[in-house]
Amino acid sequence: MDQIRQQLKLLDEQLAERRSLFDFFMSRSPLFLLAVGLTAGIAVQHLCGLNAVFWFIAIVVLAGAAVLVSRWDAGGGRSVAFIAIALFMGIGAVRVASYETLPGNHITRVAGEERTLATLRGRVCSKVFTPGRDAWAFSGWGFNKPGSSFYLECESVKTRGGFAAVSGKVRVQVNSKVRSVQCGDLVELHCWLDRFSPPTNPGEFDFQAYLARRNIHVGASVNGAGSIRVVESNGWASLPGVRVRLADLFREQLIEDGCAGMQTRGLIEALLLGNRSNIDAETHAAFRKTGLAHFISLSGMHIGMFAYFVWVLCRHAGFLKTARAMILMGVVGVYVLAVPSRPPTTRAAILCFFFALSVIVNRKPNALNTLGLAGICLLLYRPTQLFNAGFQLSFATVLGIILLQPRLHSFANRVVGDRLGELYAASSVGAAKFAIWVGRHMLELLTVGAAAWIGGAAIILYHFGSVSGASAVWTVFAYPLVLAIIAGSMVQILAGMVFPTVGVALSVFVDSMAECLIWLVRFLAEIDVTALRVGEVAIWMVVVYYAGVLFMRFGQYRRRVLRRMGVSAACVGVLLPFGVNLLARGEDGLRLTVLNVGHGQAVLLETPSGENMLFDAGSLTRNDIGSRVVVPFLQHRGIDRLDAVCISHEDIDHLNGLPEIVEQCDVERILGNRGVIESDSATASFLRDAVAERGGSLTLLDGGLLDGGSVKIDVIWPVESAAGDIALSDNDSSSVFLVRFAGRSILISSDIEEYAQGGIMERYPDLGADVLILPHHGSTTHLVESFVQSLEPEVVIASCSRGRLNSVYRPDFDGDHYATASHGAVTVEIGVDGDVSACGHLRPGE
Incomplete structure (x- = not known):
């Protein structure tokens, strides 16, 4: 019966896709089209810097046109959709223009273009980070003593007439360790203010652009901890302080109950809390080489695993669906507060909230529509995160799963899955049935990984210059261990608060799974011959790649010859970024x-x-x-x-x-x-x-x-x-x-x-x-x-x-x-x- 339902569902999708690509999205996921319009407006305004008055006029005209078309033309759904997309394009442009326009009392006005001596007052809005002495091999040598850094929400700056109000954030770098300052404290510091510089080497991380996307344009350099005075210590009074303390509470449960080495605990902390600073370089390099770095980057997948675990736990506890949905919203909300605020985790949290809301109101959720709504929410809040690699990868991989996984899974079923189903039905041995059951689920996981890989490959190449062709296969082997670590860690945290002995016992299991995962990833890195490093990739290659992917997914031809020619051309477009850069390596000079x-x-x-x-x-x-x-x-x-x-x-x-x-x-x-x-x-x-x-x-x-x-x-x-x-x-x-x-x-x-x-x-x-x-x-x-x-x-x-x-x-x-x-x-x-x-x-x- 399940196979019949799957075939009927696939038939419905194929019939729907006989319409144009635009009609396909308009009929099934109109919010996704609006998100595309919003994205286009942000990109155009960020790159071209058009006058805001132009966009305001365009929005008014388009809104009026939409009203007129909908009133006078009952069948003008497509016209209204186009106008709505253009309207959201204007909204996106206006939003990014307003976000990038700094207020008159912003701290950048004080800093100016030259290095400036200043006294600032503000509230610490991040955890105070101090790297360990073993952050790199020579870090313990006298000329490079580790210091501390944090972000400060500025409130006032000292002038000749006293303190004057200012706004904006600065990144504070202290040349020594800071122990007396916590997130949420109101502090006064004597510092040098200076603007950030662009990277001076090709390939170097662009810290200036990264902070500019968060509207942080100025850094404060402090000679030592003695130049910082705590005016008011009240960390719990601010949301950042609450977040830091929640993260510390989770971290304490993980570290205090654990008995494994720092390397293993660092991996667990990265998987559960998103802190990668304690992962050794060899393990980190192995994750990157095998294409499994998303496991240690606290992506939406982690939120999904966590939400699934909470849902299953509530179901076994006997809660009804509505109660499960409410509990899910609350628990995911607390978890998101405790982990770093990144686009993938925020996007996944929004998807979880809308899923729970659809359960409460008894509506079937539409994955593509919900993804579009999540994108709209994130971009309206901070439009410049569109240019963040994490944001792009998060949405591209999920979009790849939504659009490509059903087709890939259907193909895999025709090749292997149907045969596995027949073996499962014919088998009478419990162990054999279990092995076949595992095989079918691994096949489904493989198609999910392949769809995500196709969705994100070009973006990975563009930002990191390398990709692993076997990452979808490696995901199948690593996923069960990651799921066991995340589920075990959550139970360990919850149980450890009430029954410390149980928490210690669970930590042994979690540590063992983490050690197995480290060994597995390092082993896969050694045997992975598909890891490809191509270096810098031009943006036009990324466009050609995704054009090829979309054509292969939605291209419709009645004649088989034309279809084969079209698919072949699309394959060339998909492989072009790899080939061009590899051929360019053979320089003569x-x-x-x-x-x-x-x-x-x-x-x-x-x-x-x-x-x-x-x-x-x-x-x-x-x-x-x-x-x-x-x-x-x-x-x-x-x-x-x-x-x-x-x-x-x-x-x-x-x-x-x-x-x-x-x-x-x-x-x-x-x-x-x-x-x-x-x-x-x-x-x-x-x-x-x-x-x-x-x-x-x-x-x-x-x-x-x-x-x-x-x-x-x-x-x-x-x-x-x-x-x-x-x-x-x-x-x-x-x-x-x-x-x-x-x-x-x-x-x-x-x-x-x-x-x-x-x-x-x-x-x-x-x-x-x-x-x-x-x-x-x-x-x-x-x-x-x-x-x-x-x-x-x-x-x-x-x-x-x-x-x-x-x-x-x-x-x-x-x-x-x-x-x-x-x-x-x-x-x-x-x-x-x-x-x-x-x-x-x-x-x-x-």
Whole structure:
């Protein structure tokens, strides 16, 4: 009977789809069309910035047209629908324009364009976050002590005449740990106000845009916790304070009852509360590689699991549907308060509320209509979250499930499901029937995962540059463990509050499931050969992909030949983003990028034959450049493997990002000079241990690095006679690399000073360099000007911090001069014809 009902339902859907795509949505899900109009209006206004008066006039005219058409044309349903969509487009534009317009007393007016000293009063509206000392390998070293950060809802700012009222939020960064401040406290702080800067490296997280979407444009820098005074401590009086305390209550139950390690508890906390900060980098990378990162991102799926668990629990407790719906609304509301406010969780909560409401009023819910209503609610509240990756993925994957899963499930049933049903009916052995039952449900779960993957693949590629083709299959294996962890954790929290012994017993089960999940995901990451990294994807590729998907889903052709041609063309459109970027990898020229890491150095070389080599990876002024700068840049370029990492010497500003690179990337060789390999200094010893803990090892850098094909790389310093000189300083013993290609040369001179510069001029009198990376970050203190002049470079690059920008060497001869502090990452390209070009990420036109 169930199969007959499914076939009848499918037949009804096929008959409905014989109408146009617009009529299909208009008849079944009109709210979804209104959400599309709202989305279009927000996008157009955000990109074009049209005058608000234009939109107000358009709204009035369209509203009047809708009234006239509906009154005079009884059959004008399609015309009214088009007008309604256009009307919502205008509403979306007006809403985003009003959201992005800051009030006259906003804190940005105080900050201005330059760094400003100020005294602020406001209420702390977030949890005070302090990273642990093990946040990254070198985080415990003195120059990079962990500080605290939080968000402040500003109320007043001190002026010459006293405190004046201001509005808006700021992000507060304190240079030391803050222990006396809690969410909801009214505080006064002395700080520097400054606007956020755009990312200075390709692929780097755009913190400025992320905060701007929340109308936060100013940061407050506080020298220490002593510059913060608590005026009023009353955390429970504010909604953010209530949310933080609820989250802490849940976290205490999870941590205090648990007996497993921090890694396991960190995974449980991520699955249940959305806090990923305690997940180790290896596990996090495995989740991303296998396409299972949505499990640790507290998506709508988690809310769905939680709601399903509550519904089943209430049903077994004997509650009627109406009571179940009311309990569901209350429990989900409390849970959403305790977890971070993100678009996927908010969207899922809205869907749960409308589902419960439909049960109360005895109406059958329409999934697509409800999804559209959820989108309208979220976008009217904060329209700029449309440009958030989480928002886009949340709605795209759910839309994929709604539109594609029934078709995929029907196809799977025809291929496998019907046969499983026959076996289930014919089997008389309990174990066999159970195995077949599990198989049928896994098949359904597979089609759900496949539909979600199709819905979100292009967005994942656009934002992250990689995707796993087998993620739908891996979801089938991981889902039962995730469901067991979430259900077990919820029972543990509830039972632990009343019966602590029961909570401890349940924690053993939850910890075991978490350990199994970690092992499974790491194992799948090892065997996953479908993980594809393509790098940056253009927006037009995303449009072509979804056009192909929609055509494959809704395209109607009576002739089989035309249908096959149309489907083939759609398949080409779907696969185009993958193919274009993969073909683009085969560049003929050489590419070198000097990343902006502040006072430090990280240089990536990409050869025409596909070798990727990294020279140094460290910084004194920026934290965790391995995870925050180098790895994101590699992902941006579509690089998942480094053939070699070369460390020039043992100074910490050239190596403290290496452990995270080894942990998150496939590195074939790690090379270092004698100081790095043999020195007993604290820095070198710590580096060797940190790399070994992550499965790597350092070998001695000796002779040529690459001596085949069109690219040749040699180590020209230190020479053998100078290498054994114990009086040679660490800087003068730095390895100097000479790269040659197409008759051109690049000199990476590390931190060499006067002695080494003179030695190179004496040993290589005819040495020239078309591109020179200045010694010692471009500092003029230990630079021999004749050394630079003798090389006659066309392009000169200084890898330096903003604080040292004024002391950077600037050549007085013809040539292009770049400093990473002002230009951002600097990219040099040498074509096969020897043509040299260079540009900075922040100032590409120069």
